[in-house]
Amino acid sequence: MSDAPATPVKKTNRIGLELSQYRGSKTTLCAGCGHNAITERIIDAFYEMGIDAKKVLKLSGIGCSSKSPAYFLNQSHGFNSVHGRMPSVATGAMMANKTMMAIGISGDGDTGAIGAGQFMHLMRRNLPIIYVVEDNGCYGLTKGQFSPTADQGSKAKNGVVNDLPPLDLCALAIELGATFVARSFSGDKKQLLGILKAAIAHKGTCLIDVISPCVTFNDHEGSTKSYAYVKDHDEVLGEVTFVPYFDDITVEYEPGSTTDVKMHDGSHLFLRKIADDYNPSDRMSAIKLLHDTARRGEFATGVFYVAPDAEDFLTALNTVDTPLAFLPQEMTRPGKAVLDQLMEGLK
Amino acid sequence: MSLANDFSIQVATVNGSGSNTANLVLLRSIFQMGVPVSGKNLFPSNIAGLPTWFTIRANHRGYIARKKEIDILVAMNAETAREDVLSLEPGRLVVYDDPLKLSALRDDLTFIAVPYDKIVAEVCPDAKLRKLVKNMIYDGVLAHLLNIDLAEMEKALGKQLGKKPKAMALNWGALQAGHKYASENFPASDKYKVERMNKTDGKILVEGNAAAGMGCLFAGVTVVAWYPITPSSSLPEAVIGYLRKYRMDEKTGKATFSVIQAEDEIAAIGMVIGASWAGARAMTSTSGPGVSLMSEFAGLSYYAEVPAVVFNIQRVGPSTGLPTRTAQGDILSTAINSHGDTKHPMLLPGSVEECYQMAMDVFDLSERLQTIVYVMSDLDLGMNTWMSDTFKYPEKPFDRGKVLDEAKVRELGASWGRYKDVDGDGVPWRSLPDTKAPGFFTRGSGHNEMAAYSERPEDYLKNLDRLNRKFDTARSLVPQPIVDVVAGAKIGIIGYGSSDFAIQESRDQLREEQGISTSYLRLRAYPFTPELEDFIRRHDRVYLVEQNRDAQMLSLVLIDGDRTLAAKIQSVLHYSGMPIDARSITDGILAKERA
Numbered sequence: 001m002s003d004a005p006a007t008p009v010k011k012t013n014r015i016g017l018e019l020s021q022y023r024g025s026k027t028t029l030c031a032g033c034g035h036n037a038i039t040e041r042i043i044d045a046f047y048e049m050g051i052d053a054k055k056v057l058k059l060s061g062i063g064c065s066s067k068s069p070a071y072f073l074n075q076s077h078g079f080n081s082v083h084g085r086m087p088s089v090a091t092g093a094m095m096a097n098k099t100m101m102a103i104g105i106s107g108d109g110d111t112g113a114i115g116a117g118q119f120m121h122l123m124r125r126n127l128p129i130i131y132v133v134e135d136n137g138c139y140g141l142t143k144g145q146f147s148p149t150a151d152q153g154s155k156a157k158n159g160v161v162n163d164l165p166p167l168d169l170c171a172l173a174i175e176l177g178a179t180f181v182a183r184s185f186s187g188d189k190k191q192l193l194g195i196l197k198a199a200i201a202h203k204g205t206c207l208i209d210v211i212s213p214c215v216t217f218n219d220h221e222g223s224t225k226s227y228a229y230v231k232d233h234d235e236v237l238g239e240v241t242f243v244p245y246f247d248d249i250t251v252e253y254e255p256g257s258t259t260d261v262k263m264h265d266g267s268h269l270f271l272r273k274i275a276d277d278y279n280p281s282d283r284m285s286a287i288k289l290l291h292d293t294a295r296r297g298e299f300a301t302g303v304f305y306v307a308p309d310a311e312d313f314l315t316a317l318n319t320v321d322t323p324l325a326f327l328p329q330e331m332t333r334p335g336k337a338v339l340d341q342l343m344e345g346l347k
Numbered sequence: 348m349s350l351a352n353d354f355s356i357q358v359a360t361v362n363g364s365g366s367n368t369a370n371l372v373l374l375r376s377i378f379q380m381g382v383p384v385s386g387k388n389l390f391p392s393n394i395a396g397l398p399t400w401f402t403i404r405a406n407h408r409g410y411i412a413r414k415k416e417i418d419i420l421v422a423m424n425a426e427t428a429r430e431d432v433l434s435l436e437p438g439r440l441v442v443y444d445d446p447l448k449l450s451a452l453r454d455d456l457t458f459i460a461v462p463y464d465k466i467v468a469e470v471c472p473d474a475k476l477r478k479l480v481k482n483m484i485y486d487g488v489l490a491h492l493l494n495i496d497l498a499e500m501e502k503a504l505g506k507q508l509g510k511k512p513k514a515m516a517l518n519w520g521a522l523q524a525g526h527k528y529a530s531e532n533f534p535a536s537d538k539y540k541v542e543r544m545n546k547t548d549g550k551i552l553v554e555g556n557a558a559a560g561m562g563c564l565f566a567g568v569t570v571v572a573w574y575p576i577t578p579s580s581s582l583p584e585a586v587i588g589y590l591r592k593y594r595m596d597e598k599t600g601k602a603t604f605s606v607i608q609a610e611d612e613i614a615a616i617g618m619v620i621g622a623s624w625a626g627a628r629a630m631t632s633t634s635g636p637g638v639s640l641m642s643e644f645a646g647l648s649y650y651a652e653v654p655a656v657v658f659n660i661q662r663v664g665p666s667t668g669l670p671t672r673t674a675q676g677d678i679l680s681t682a683i684n685s686h687g688d689t690k691h692p693m694l695l696p697g698s699v700e701e702c703y704q705m706a707m708d709v710f711d712l713s714e715r716l717q718t719i720v721y722v723m724s725d726l727d728l729g730m731n732t733w734m735s736d737t738f739k740y741p742e743k744p745f746d747r748g749k750v751l752d753e754a755k756v757r758e759l760g761a762s763w764g765r766y767k768d769v770d771g772d773g774v775p776w777r778s779l780p781d782t783k784a785p786g787f788f789t790r791g792s793g794h795n796e797m798a799a800y801s802e803r804p805e806d807y808l809k810n811l812d813r814l815n816r817k818f819d820t821a822r823s824l825v826p827q828p829i830v831d832v833v834a835g836a837k838i839g840i841i842g843y844g845s846s847d848f849a850i851q852e853s854r855d856q857l858r859e860e861q862g863i864s865t866s867y868l869r870l871r872a873y874p875f876t877p878e879l880e881d882f883i884r885r886h887d888r889v890y891l892v893e894q895n896r897d898a899q900m901l902s903l904v905l906i907d908g909d910r911t912l913a914a915k916i917q918s919v920l921h922y923s924g925m926p927i928d929a930r931s932i933t934d935g936i937l938a939k940e941r942a
Contacts (some may be wrong), residue, residue, distance in 0.1 A: 028800075057625070057780055070788055070800070077780035078788040079624060081617070082643055088572075088609065088617025095570050095605045095618070096627035097781055118617070121610040320601045323781065324569035325626030329745050331603050332567030332628070334593045336740040342561060342589075343737040346551035 014050035014246060022047045024071040029064055034186030034212030035134045039071045041189065042103070042132075045196035046073060049244060057093050057102045061086040061115055064141050064214075065107035065134035084115025087122035090129050091313075097323035098314040101200070102129040109139045112148035112167045119169075123176035123205055125313040130199045130206045131178075133169055134186075136214035137225040144217030155222035169209045170304055171290045174283055179204035179307040181286065182240075183300065185230050186212040194240040195303060201244060201267040204312045211299060224297075235293050237302030238272035264308045271303055280306050352382045352407035354418040354539045358485070359431050361424050363395025368507050368518065369482035370401040374732060375503035376486075376495050377405050378552055381544040385411035385848075386552075386732035387926055392577070392670045398427045409546060411734055412849035413727075413926040418539060419493075421485050422449060423463075432456070440536060442488055459533055461488055466528055470520045480521045487525025492533065494540045497526060551735055555728035558699040558738070559658060560585025562706020563630060564593060565741055568656075570629035571606045572618035574637065577670045578726035579660040582632040612637035616644040616655065623654040624789060626750070626779040628710050632658035635677045636666055638684060638721075646685030647791045648719035649814070652766070652775065654748070655719040656709050660729040663924045672924030673726035675844055675894035679902055681721050682873055688811060692821045693721045693873040697829075697847035699733045701871070707741055708826065714748035716821055717777060725894070727926040728845040749776045751784035765798035766810060773816030818874055825872035830882060836864045838936070839886030841879075841916075843870040843900060845927070846892050852929035857936065870900070875907050883912045890936050892919045894927055 010018055022043045027036050046053065053075040060066035062083035069078045081089045086104045094102055111119045111133050122131065137150040146154075149169065150162045173181045180202045184192040192210065199206035211230050213219045219226045224233075243249050245266035259280060261269040271280055279285050286305040293300040320327070356373070360366040374386045382405050391397035404414045416436055422428040422443040429452065432441055437455040450458035467481045483504075490500055500522060508515040556579070563571075563586045571590070573583040583606075590604045609615035615631040622629035633641070638659050648655045661677045663669035683690055692712060694705040705722050713720040751763070755776065759769070765787045766775050775796075778784035787798040794810070795801040842850045847869055857863040868882040883889050893900050898918040905913050919935035921927045 054786070055781065059621075075786050077624075077778075077786040079621070080788065080790040080792065081620075082647055082791065085613060085617045085644070088614040089621035089624070091607065091614075092570060092572060092618030092621025092623075092627075092629060093625040093780075094621075095607065096622040096625035096629070100625070100781060117610055118614055121614065317605045318601050319605055320596050320599060320603055323626075324603070324605060325622075325779065325781070327567075327569060327603055329567060331596065332569060332594070333565055333741070333745070338593050339561070339565065339738060339740050343551055346553050347549075347737075 013047050015052060017047070019043070019047045021075070022053065022073055024069075024074045027071045028067065030216050032215040033064070034136065034210075034214070035065055035068050036071070037186040037189075038132065038134055038192070038210050038212060039068050041192045041196055043072045044193055045200060049197055049200045050246070051101065051200060055099070055101055057090070057100050058105070059086050059090045059093065059102060060105040061107070061110040063107040063110045063139065065105055066110060068134070069103075069105050084110050084113070085118055086110070087115065087118035091122065091125070091127055094127060094129065094314060095317070096325040098319065099323050104129050104131045106131065106133050107147070108133060108135045108137060108149040108169070109147040112169060120172070120176055123173050123178040123207065126177055126179055126204045126310060127313045128203050128205070130196070130208065133207070133209045134212045135169070135209050135225070136212050136218050137166075137223070138214050138218045140214050140217055144214070151224035154224045157217055157220060168290055168294060169207065171287050173207035174286050174305045177205070178207045178305075179310045180206035180303070181305040182206070182303040183209045183211070185234055185299070185301055186210055187227060187231070188234075188301070191236065191240050191301060194242045197244065198240070198242040198263065198267070198269045198303065201242070201263040201265050202306070202308065203264045204307070204310055230299060233298045235298045235300050237278070237289070237300050237304065240302055241270040241272075243268045243270070261306050261308060269303065269306065280304065350418070350538055351540050351542045352405055352544065354405055355414040355416065356403045356419040356421065356489070357417045357431075358401045358421040359424045359427050360399055360401070360482070361395075361426070362391055362393050362397045362399040364423070364482070365479035366401065366423070366482045369486050370403070371507060372483075372500055372503040373486050373489060374403050375506060375552065376490070376499040377403070377541055378547050378550075378734065379499045379502060380496060380541055381547050382407060382541055383409040383411060383546050383734055384552070385734060387413055387727070388731060389925070390671050398424050405541065407544060407546065410848065410852045410929070412852055413928045415928040415930045419489070421489070422447060423482070423485070438538070440492070440539060442485055442492070457536070459488065459492065459529070461485070461525070461528065466524050467521060470524045471517060476517065480517055483518045483521035484525035487522040487527070488529040490522070491526050491529035492536045492539075494535055494542070497523070547734065549737060551737055552732050553699050553735060554581065554730055554732055555696070555699045555702040555724055556582035556660065556730060557585045558702040558735075559706040559722065559724065559729070560589055561738065562703040564589040566628065566707040566710040567745060568628050568630050568710070569604050570619070570622035570627040571604065572609050572615040572622070572629065572631050574609050574612045574615045574633065576612075576634045576637050578662050578730045579632045579634045579637070579658065581730060582658055582660060612640040613644065616641040616657065619655045619657070620644055620648055620653050628714070630656040630658070630710075632660065634660050634662050635664045635680070638677060638681055642684045643686070645691065645719050646687060646689050649685060649689045649691065650687075651789050651791055652717040652777070653789070654713040654717055656713050656722075657719060658722045658724060661723065661725040669924050671726070673845070673894065673926055674922060674924065675723070675725055675846075676899070676922070678723065678893070678895065678899040681723065682903055690818060691719050691721060692716065692825060693723050694826065695723050695843045695871050695873070696728065697844055697869055697871070699728070699735045700738060702728065703738045705826070711746040712821070712824055715746050715824060716774060716817060717748060718817070723844060725845050731926070749774055751776050751778040751782070753783050756784050764796040766794065766813070767796040768813050768816070772820040773813050773818075774820060822874045822876050825874065825876070827876055828871055828878050829869040830867070830878055832866045832882070832885065833864050836866045837887040838863065838865045838940075839882055839889045840865050840867045840892060840936070841870065841882070841889060842867070842892040846894060849927045849929045849932055850892055853932035853936070856929055856933045861937065863940070873903060873907070875904065879904070880908055880912065883915055886915070888940075889916045890919050890939065891916050892921075892932055894921050896920060896922045
């Protein structure tokens with residue numbers, strides 16, 4: 001067989017899988033929707049990090065964003081659940097099997113309005129999950145109503161002006177207890193991929209707010225979440241470079257202008273600073289940065305806050321190593337002596 | 348007339364005054380003398396300050412439902428004392444706090460005045476503790492009046508306070524002082540007394556919520572998500588207590604369970620569904636308002652076919668209603684809890700023993716049927732103290748339902764569809780994450796047999812009709828009703844849940860007082876089984892007893908079964924918030940019989 005023509009070697013990742021094996025079903029969202037670009041980056045990130053899709057749970061609430069888990073990682077189990085309630089379903093699922101990696105996809109309405117309560121408590125618990133908000137400032141699936149992240153003064157397609165100030169999901173997440181908080185833009189391939197890869201390495205709640213313009217209802221003049229507006233007003237918080245623990249660090253960084261965050265799993269997150277005094281492990285500077293940029297009508301993007309060693313919710317539960325879902329009856333039904341003891345106490 | 352071992356005691360106190368220990372000691376000491384008892388706490392929605400009543404019934408025949416009439420009143424609460432005394436039937440006994448001067452109110456009752464403050468001051472030097480210790484005095488007084496063995500009271504007190512020697516000594520001293528005072532000043536009652544018998548051998552005293560908690564422990568629950576609500580909270584709290592004690596892995600000291608107090612009931616059920624979807628045995632417990640909040644998720648569980656175990660400890664509604672009063676008011680709303688076409692199996696425990704047993708059954712059923720299943724208890728059953736036989740250790744192994752393992756994956760191969768009915772029982776095979784079986788996408792939106800998104804009318808119809816077949820399969824799996832058909836009886840009584848003990852007693856009243864014999868069917872689950880229709884057909888007149896205003900179970904019988912049978916069924920309804928009693932049922936049936 002030595003003279004048979006050599007078949008071209010397909011490119012695979014470190015666990016021997018091709019990129020195509022990380023894809024999902026065909027998208028049913030509008031052509032040009034920012035969400036589809038985010039889907040592509042998620043596929044790239046899981047592929048490049050060499051994550052086994054069988055160890056991933058995909059979860060979502062309801063809305064355009066929440067449909068997208070069907071479009072990536074086909075081999076993973078997915079759950080398109082209830083509007084605003086993805087956090088609770090994810091929490092239960094991870095309690096059942098702490099060895100899984102969870103990625104939750106939500107939208108600005110799903111998270112900031114109907115799901116605000118569950119969002120808050122998920123952040124507070126620091127449940128290990130990558131929580132992506134595909135943020136377009138409107139309800140796409142019900143035809144363009146404003147969501148709580150719509151900017152004050154922004155104009156809807158039908159001319160209605162939003163007169164309420166927006167929620168800043170990143171500032172909230174930092175305040176509430178999330179341990180990895182970032183913002184990016186669906187059109188910024190490089191930055192979003194770097195952030196997603198770093199989030200995969202992080203153990204704890206990662207809140208990633210991704211500005212994702214709605215091409216149908218919110219990409220017109222006067223919208224502060226249009227492609228044009230975001231491109232003009234995106235203040236990148238330096239450069240995000242992520243080096244996974246299995247790659248050698250070959251890039252050189254200028255000391256003094258770069259922060260090296262050592263992640264829990266041994267990976268490195270390099271943040272090139274825009275301001276010398278910016279410290280991604282300091283909540284106050286993160287919140288100040290978000291307020292300062294918002295006041296100027298700009299979006300800061302990048303990783304604002306990381307606490308790589310904070311205790312996560314699942315670790316605090318101190319459960320046995322085997323996932324609770326797979327414990328055998330011998331470990332979960334106490335013997336007859338226990339019932340006898342209980343009965344004796346009630347006689 | 349002497350009423351040995353047949354009386355009710357009502358202790359009227361102020362919420363938060365610490366009477367609980369005294370009441371349990373009284374209850375237990377009678378129980379230890381072999382006399383069947385039950386204890387009910389009639390309490391307000393309040394932590395301290397409002398009136399509360401603890402009722403003990405002792406009955407040699409074993410009746411443990413509430414007795415409508417009060418025989419012995421212990422009046423400790425100035426605020427309610429007058430009304431409590433005026434409501435008594437003539438000839439009853441009143442033990443009261445001397446300064447209340449109650450004896451002037453009526454001349455047809457026996458009054459026992461006790462100077463509590465004087466007695467307690469002598470035995471309890473610390474003035475701060477007197478309020479709590481004071482209650483033990485009426486135990487001592489009643490021990491004398493009713494001839495309760497002091498040694499049994501000491502033993503019962505030891506059960507409560509045995510681990511706290513100082514508290515034990517102080518309370519025991521007060522109890523004895525009460526006994527001494529009563530012995531020196533009053534004769535024992537010639538009417539009411541406790542006589543030793545042997546009807547409590549091998550029996551236990553327990554609340555339904557604690558019993559259900561034990562059931563969850565032995566059912567191997569691994570994820571508990573809950574939100575506090577009266578009268579449910581004591582159930583998850585019991586589960587948590589048992590889990591911490593009995594479910595820490597011996598080798599590693601780590602937990603074989605996880606517990607989360609959710610931010611609300613919506614989150615609690617979301618967590619249960621997430622955990623069950625990932626393969627855990629997960630549960631939550633709530634009451635009517637919580638079930639209402641869970642309704643969207645209940646529909647998702649039904650339609651996406653994810654197991655979920657929910658205890659509904661019913662209380663008076665709607666919304667806040669009377670949160671500390673009992674009812675069976677959520678039967679209809681729980682059975683069809685959600686939007687669209689949904690219906691859910693419900694288990695109906697009628698005793699603390701069934702609270703325990705059904706807490707195990709419900710996990711098997713929910714996993715077998717891959718759907719939400721409710722256990723419909725109530726405040727009376729859940730929070731009150733009931734006598735019961737000891738619980739049996741489960742012999743059946745867990746039924747984890749149709750979960751794809753490697754062999755099944757090989758057998759079904761690529762033809763596996765998450766929502767395909769391969770066995771003809773309407774129950775498809777599911778796969779779990781983190782196994783060798785294929786993954787799939789779970790969704791509430793329209794889907795076909797392969798779990799792919801679909802809005803095709805034929806896919807939707809096929810799915811909904813299969814879910815109906817699954818509901819029929821549930822009929823063969825749920826606990827069957829308990830049927831007692833009496834030859835020649837023209838009247839049939841149907842009941843369920845916490846009404847059972849009162850119905851049993853009412854049947855005796857009808858037979859002994861009126862010469863009317865009755866048959867009885869006690870429902871133990873929804874959906875119904877063929878025994879129900881057979882029973883209705885067999886009898887000329889059928890009375891369905893329930894604790895709600897709108898005859899909710901009757902509505903379900905009509906939805907689920909042969910509607911032409913409706914003409915035979917009349918309702919006997921009890922919905923005042925008080926636990927149901929036999930006399931009310933008897934009177935209700937007789938009124939309709941005579942109409």
